[in-house]
Amino acid sequence: MQSSPKADAVLVLNRFGLGPRPGSIVGIASDPRGALLAELERAPAMLAAAAALPSTATAFRAVNEANARRQAKTIAAKKAREEAKRQQVAAGATMVADSGQADTEADAKAAAEAVPDPGRQFYLQEAKVRTEAALTAEIGFAERLVWFWSNHFCISADKIQSMSGGYEREAIRPYALGRFVDLLLAAEGHPAMLFYLDNNVSMGANSIAGINRTRGLNENFAREIMELHTLGVRSGYGQDDVIAFANVLTGWTLLPPADNPEHGGEFSFNPRLHEPGAQTVLGKSYAEEGVEQGRAVLRDLAAHPATATHVAGKLARDFIADQPPQELVDDMARVFRDTAGDLKEVAKAMVASPAAWTLPPTKLKRPSEWVVGMVRAAGITEVDALRFTQGQRILGEALWRPPSPRGYADDEASWIDGLGRRLDVANVFAERIAGQVDPQFVTETVLQSCVSSDVMEAIAHAESRQQALVLLFMSADLQRR
Template sequence: MANSKDIDAALTLWRFGLGAREGDLQAIRDDPRDLLRQEVVECYTPTPVGPALRSSADLLMSLIEYNKEVQAERDRPAPAPMPGPQPVATAAGNAMEATRPTGGMMDPGAMAAPSPSSQPDKKATSASKRPYLPQQILIAEADARFNGTIHQPLIGFGERLAMFWANHFAIATGKGGDVHIMAGAFEREAIRPHVFGRFEDMLLAVESHPAMLYFLDNHQSIGPNSQANKNGKRGLNENLAREIMELHTLGVNGGYDQTDVTSLARIITGWTIYRDEKRPGPMGSFVFNTSAHEPGDHSVMGMTYAEDGVEQGRSVLRDLARHPATAKHIAFKLVRHFVADEPPAGIVRKVAAAYTKTHGDLSAVYKALIDSEEAWNPQLSKMRPPLDYVVAMIRATGLRPKPEQIMSTLNALGQPFWNPSGPNGFSDVTDGWASSEGLATRIDAASIFAHQASGTTDPREFVKDRLGPLLSAETLQAVARAETKAQGLSIAFLSPEFQRR
């Protein structure tokens, strides 16, 4: 039985988009599915903008200069102490320090201690009071998205996809300053331009991006028989090759073995970043280092790839992108992300078939997904991960919070911005977020945003306008009984229909 257009409009915004703003449900109710499909046809992915959002190469060069300046400050002799009596600690003084007021429960910055990646590098800042440059860039990148790109689209399918692919090809800012400063540039340069293009083009852009090469240590990988390893003291690093096969393309059960991983690792030796300050070159950019490359022909999954420099690795990536196992892996993850934790097999088959037929044309893949009637089941079964949840609250209220508050909230909710615990990214299933601790933290987050947005907002009208036909009688009644506007909005944010899609 087909849904009503009202139901389709709500699912368009809440399942496939970023959530509803004021009046959005009414604006799309006449042709919701057509408007969703139109975002695919138009390849609409907003572009983050801001003066600090520079290229990865520029950012790496800035980091080099920053580290030099901090090093110079650290090496500078400390000034001699001024003569005269020195302050003496007293019990009263210590007590006063201990009782100095700090942020309370409703202080957005006090929701949780910042993650390790959000802290300045102790080595880089021990002798300097200057802000940690990679974190300042990360804040600017977050601001360009949470106060920029998420507010722009009517639906936001492209923005959701950018988030999906950034998690599929996950990097982590906690790896170190190089990845920390380039995380946003990685998403802008390697992900967004290819969201509606061919998967193999995105794959090639990702695996040769400096952020990924640093994150998975390929810049340290040296061919055992390469010119750079004449003394035999340097070795092969298989991290990137393993994750390309296990996470990025074929999947865990994709038909490869350890021999294939090692062979691919040999093929992509020499994929590195140019940082030789003594010689002119493309500083901070991808470069193929012939002297570090493992020479010779190599076989991967039954295919032999002749020695061809950097093209040898590119050929392998193209073949992996076109492999049937990759089609199934990508289809499964997309359907799981948008439809259900246990993806309906019928939709997965349709999406995988579209991938195979078009050789990885992602626009065709998305059309197969949204044209599947099963994807429009009105039952809301998936819990929003913290990133989606925070975005939905910001969109629904029209708030423009400081990026530091948003990042602190995501830290507290367990999904620090671009900083998963491993290369497999953040969980995309309900069980990953439905713990009692996670739900308790959502209460705090919902309360903070509700107090900031309450103002003249009527929670009853708010919940009717944003959720429309998804709104249950129980939720409406609970909102109506709230003693304050802030409490009413908080109840709306914590309702099952707001937290699920």
């Protein structure tokens, strides 16, 4: 690749950040690498608006309370209807109509209107703050790392909407540039993760609850930690390790809000659910120490060489190329091992790699990266959260709603078929902003003319501002990094 300070600035903003915004290329052109490394020294900060957002436990309790009130109203309405029918019969009515299911549905609809679900509003508030943090970031490297780890340790708003945004704020953001073991412990010990991967219903066969309730072990949590969050597939663990680890993790749950209105939704270790006795995971025996038994296994998984390789490969694939150079992955894995999983140092090793600067910008941006980059290029810093999340859903990458615990894919094959949907979104966005955003200003001032000559010519000959903006937004200059 041809290199110059301005070209390196564009590369930094696209490959490591969230795309150029007004003044960003000029702002870092004197020392693009230095600006990138400097951003790592600043914690990935949220906007001040985040301070007003509720904790995940608070949000969870609010939704539970609303659900209980809604159910109570539905039941009360049904009882009132039945009582009215009895009174009609007692008054001598020969026939009383009974619409059955229709009455029940009407009662439920009326209850929902009287007591709306606050979970949706919590989700949109979190989405707005998170998106505007990305739009206002100087480069966006720290934000991209938060996004990466949030997808790596993903949960789904389809299962627990009220906690989805708060989980990222509480369990991911504070640790994204710290030590992997701390991030691992925070993510796996968060109530949202325990709920998402069903550990709240897992109990040891020989635990008090397991014996009394004749319910058993759920392996989901342990399996995903090993396969997706730490070691990776084909890394030496077997089914016996999964079962043993699942037993270790029994008792990791969250307090039910119905029983605890002050602390419901918070993490809790319940010894009545915990499988008694030592467990052997990956050849090492862990004595029964309650919650510390699980934390000890997690610490060892964080330090395992396979975890270093798995994490390094996934980071390099997400930021650099679908098939990153093995030398780059090896270097990052070595830094991970040598620094006891210092994620900031691993990120610096990625930045220091020659491959990070010499490989051509051929990697297709994920929909979330592309749409934020498009909005940044237009100079917009505030969003309508409902409209933005609907756009994300149309693009196939609904915010905090991955299709499985694997998270969203990070390779071109998974997203290339969605370019048609991107065109639709680009058209709608360009139509909305064409009156205020000049495409020539975007290409010449925001992007500093760092787009292909073909794109510049196409924009110059476009029939309208809207068409020119669409051509720019759909160009490889904004689609790839």
